[in-house]
Amino acid sequence: MTETRPTPKFEEDEGAGYLRAVGLRPTQQRLALAGLLFSGEDRHVTAESLYEEATAQGVRVSLATVYNTLNQFKDAGLLREVVVHAGKSYFDTKTESHHHLYDEDSGKIEDVHLEVDEEQVRRKVEVPSGKRIAGVDIVVRLREHKG
């Protein structure tokens, strides 16, 4: 790998291999959605927002397939789910450890890097036997100053 520029995780002409590598058949819809998700900057999407984006670009895909695809990508480790609102699922293309800023008024999510002592968390928390810590999520909630 020649790391001279921000390497996109996904290349239009080799998307098929990218999906096969995680056990997913590279279908038209998956390739198109992966292209939207992984070709550029890291991003946060909802099923609805990705569906609208795909549709706007002329990609023929159903909302149900977007939901299914997002969940498949999540299970394959290509996406992370971000839980910030009880009524909506957000997905983040950045899978490395980081945390989130959530604007409760607009619904916008941004990444924030906080040094969390995961070791401190592991020491503080009594993990029941048979269980493991699947993740530590921090959400910083923003609201308008006036109520």
Place this chain on the structure above:
Amino acid sequence: MTETRPTPKFEEDEGAGYLRAVGLRPTQQRLALAGLLFSGEDRHVTAESLYEEATAQGVRVSLATVYNTLNQFKDAGLLREVVVHAGKSYFDTKTESHHHLYDEDSGKIEDVHLEVDEEQVRRKVEVPSGKRIAGVDIVVRLREHKG
């Protein structure tokens, strides 16, 4: 503060004042639900779980009213919402700063006390003008060890 015994926030015979203090008319349903929520230990409920509990005790209340009441209590500051799952709203009777352990398999929530340097968070985060940090929530997710 004389903290010699676990002071219930809510006393059956003075629940009315407790609700009036936050601007809510003490109706039968609100008194009954407040009794369930605030008479004993701190607890975590969903609308559904509280509705079932109330119904089991013979309290006549509708699910819609439980939803409305939980949201009114939240707005009044008597409850905190805990967002751990995109498809369900949880409410916590403990309103002081603390964090949560969430078992993704069973859906159970427990409190966990982590010393988070809120000041560090405030320094790290660029708060847009007109916005304030409404809260910093940490969720430690537990899953079964085998996948």
Place this chain on the structure above:
DNA sequence: GTAACTGCAAAACTTTTGCAACCAG
């Protein structure tokens, strides 16, 4: 008495699912 509140059912949303048609290999 009257405004606030409740109950019910319906509506609104988000997400999942069943199944016939379709497509990748």
Place this chain on the structure above:
DNA sequence: CTGGTTGCAAAAGTTTTGCAGTTAC
């Protein structure tokens, strides 16, 4: 070909809402 995928519509699950009737004060 053949099984994995997709699309559609329907179903499922949670939460909100409209409105007539009830209740607190």
